[in-house]
Amino acid sequence: MSGTREAILAAAQQSFAEQGYTATTIRGVASAAGVDPALVLQFFGNKDKLFNTALRADPPTRSLAALVHDGGVANLGERLSRRYLELWEAPDTGARLLAVVRGVSASPSASAMVASFMSDEVMLPLARAIGADRAELRANLTGAHLLGVATARYVLRVEPLASLEREELVAILAPLVQRYLTGDLG
Known part of the structure; x- marks a missing residue:
């Protein structure tokens, strides 16, 4: 049975990435996984729960928190910005991140x-x-900034942001992200 659950989850991740939240259906996921739709519902309950599980199953962004342990905080803004952009530009992870952003705009429950x-x-x-004060605010500022840049660059394709070389964008983002993470918030 666990192989069936994993097949359903893989089909759901692919469907959310390729078709988005709105166009993905329980029936479509079931068909792609080669199972009855009732089995999808048995494992996941409903589309929202399926999306949530697909989102949290081996997320591409999991590696971001490890950057602190891999090199300290001195140039974390640069490393985090670079790694985040790399995730968006990689074919496998970029498609999943795009599905997440599209899901946010398609459904209030997906957004939450x-x-x-x-x-x-x-x-x-x-x-x-990092161990800095106001960790939650720092996290929110960092996430909002990076997600906003990614949305403008990769989803909306706003120029000239969309055509900047990655390293040029990293050089612009790094000091801002570093300040959010470790600097004086005023």
Whole structure:
């Protein structure tokens, strides 16, 4: 049975990435996984729970919090900005991140799940690992800034941001992200 659950989850991740939250259906996921739709509901309950599980299953952003342990905080803004942009530009992870952003705009419940995930699983652990004051605010500022840049660059394709070389954008983002993470918030 666990192989069936994993097949359903893989089909759901692919569907959310390729078709978005709105166009993904329980029937479509079931068909792609080669199972009855009732089995999808048995494992996941409903589409929102399926999306939430797909979001949290081996998220591409999990590696971001490890950056603190891998090199300290001295140039964390640069490393975090670079790694975040790399995730968006990689074919496998970029598609999943795009699905997440599209899901946020398609459904209030998907939006709440993504906000909870980004805070609880990505940004807050990162800010806590740094050990700075006001960790939750620092996490929120960092996440909002990076997500806003990614949305403008990769989803909306706003120029000239969309065509900047990655390293040029990293050089612009790094000092801002570093300040959010470790600097004086005023």
